Amino acid sequence: QVQLVESGGGLAQAGGSLRLSCTVSGSIFSINAMGWYRQAPGNERELVAAIVSGGSTNYADSVKGRFTISRDNAKNTVYLQMNSLKPEDTAVYYCNCNVQMVSGAFRRYWGQGTQVTVSS
DSSP states (O other): OOEEEEEOOEEEETTOOEEEEEEEESOOSEEEEEEEEEEOTTSOOEEEEEEETTSOEEEOGGGTTTEEEEEEGGGTEEEEEEOSOOGGGOEEEEEEEEEEOTTSOEEEEEOOOEEEEEEO
8 A cells, every 4th residue: 555644734924934745655666756736725736846756847837936846765755845935825735646566557646635824
């Protein structure tokens, strides 16, 4: 069984910072990509940032220059450093992991979600 556990969400003031973390556990062959999505009330879930096994990153235009995604391969952990937070960053943030199982099958797993609230 593969499990993604998130932490680091909470309340921040506009202009402040938070760091989210997501740790993957379970029997997997490899991690192809990890990313962060978010969903605010009334909005669709959107990709915030992603990082592939080679280290390349991708960011939503709305967070470029403010958020940084990174990973620690030894710990199977991905981080999202969020700086210069804005009220519009308020959402539930979900960690996502695209993995290859030992069987060879590809699977996508989601974290439980963590609330980020930014006050004006």
